[in-house]
Amino acid sequence: MILTITMNPSIDISYPLETFKLDTVNRVKEVRKTAGGKGLNVTRILKQLDAEVIASGLIGGFLGEEIKKDLDQTRIAHDFLPISGETRNCIAILHEGQQTEILESGPVISEEEASAFLEHFGKLAAKADIISFSGSLPEGLPIDFYSQMLQVCQPKPVVLDCSGAALTAVLKEDVKPKLIKPNTEELAGLLGRSVLNDVEELKAVLSEPMFTGIEWIVVSMGGDGAFAKHFDKFYRVTIPKIEVVNPVGSGDATVAGLTAAIEAGLSDEAVLKQGNVLGMLNAQEATTGHVNLANYQILFDQINIEEI
Ligand code: ADP
Numbered sequence: 001m002i003l004t005i006t007m008n009p010s011i012d013i014s015y016p017l018e019t020f021k022l023d024t025v026n027r028v029k030e031v032r033k034t035a036g037g038k039g040l041n042v043t044r045i046l047k048q049l050d051a052e053v054i055a056s057g058l059i060g061g062f063l064g065e066e067i068k069k070d071l072d073q074t075r076i077a078h079d080f081l082p083i084s085g086e087t088r089n090c091i092a093i094l095h096e097g098q099q100t101e102i103l104e105s106g107p108v109i110s111e112e113e114a115s116a117f118l119e120h121f122g123k124l125a126a127k128a129d130i131i132s133f134s135g136s137l138p139e140g141l142p143i144d145f146y147s148q149m150l151q152v153c154q155p156k157p158v159v160l161d162c163s164g165a166a167l168t169a170v171l172k173e174d175v176k177p178k179l180i181k182p183n184t185e186e187l188a189g190l191l192g193r194s195v196l197n198d199v200e201e202l203k204a205v206l207s208e209p210m211f212t213g214i215e216w217i218v219v220s221m222g223g224d225g226a227f228a229k230h231f232d233k234f235y236r237v238t239i240p241k242i243e244v245v246n247p248v249g250s251g252d253a254t255v256a257g258l259t260a261a262i263e264a265g266l267s268d269e270a271v272l273k274q275g276n277v278l279g280m281l282n283a284q285e286a287t288t289g290h291v292n293l294a295n296y297q298i299l300f301d302q303i304n305i306e307e308i
Pocket residue numbers: 183184220221222223224225226239242244247248249250251252254275276277278279280283
């Protein structure tokens with residue numbers, strides 16, 4: 001079983017508008033509302049892959065109930081810890097080819113809720129073969145909360161996809177995730193400088209002491225594919241050109257593909273191909289977290305994995 005963790009889920013609302021007018025009324029015809037947050041995107045992709053998956057994290061209030069309903073409708077198993085705060089709304093206004101976002105910061109988690117979650121998580125983790133942690137931590141949780149979760153679930157393999165201070169905090173601790181998947185921007189954020197898409201530079205960067213002990217590092221590079229390190233092997237992943245509809249959530253789809261492939265014990269080549277195929281399939285669809293698996297094999301066969 002794969003356990004996915006979303007600590008700060010949301011109801012994602014999209015408002016398409018022909019023109020966005022300030023200081024007056026804007027009427028929206030086609031509102032789309034979905035259960036969001038990076039971990040829930042991962043979960044939806046895993047479900048489409050027919051993986052056995054349970055979604056967990058923190059959920060509260062009326063919008064928390066809506067998220068549960070949304071998951072029930074798609075027959076996704078879930079076991080969230082209820083909290084007293086209200087799960088957030090994230091609004092994207094799509095207008096004149098632009099996207100204006102209004103993101104609520106979400107609930108503030110109390111100390112009691114934090115320790116109750118660690119206990120809840122420990123029980124779920126004991127039943128899981130592999131666990132994914134995705135996205136930001138809500139306010140109130142200490143910045144090393146993912147490290148505390150890693151302690152609780154060890155030695156279960158964890159695929160971690162977060163950025164900024166939460167990721168830096170994990171890299172400082174002794175208990176390591178099995179895999180991290182920074183994109184180029186997140187990698188630059190970790191290093192405090194930009195990184196060239198150059199084999200020798202990427203090899204040097206991923207060999208830096210801050211990454212010691214992490215078995216897999218997959219740097220995703222959007223349309224340029226990916227660069228990966230597994231133990232002491234380095235791989236360049238070259239992908240074909242595709243027609244992109246909406247790349248939002250491609251990184252989450254990649255995480256789902258990598259996680260399912262690792263759980264299945266696939267070869268390095270197959271793990272990397274599956275991760276990239278799912279990222280690409282997500283980019284080819286309008287709906288985040290939705291993939292058309294009929295095109296899986298066609299893309300899989302066009303990806304080139306080169307050990308360098
Ligand atoms: P994130 O969403 O975390 O920023 P990326 O944008 O790197 O992650 O996307 C993850 C993967 O999805 C890429 O490694 C690639 O396989 C695929 N992908 C994303 N954007 C594109 C694109 N524009 N063209 C082709 N593949 C893409």
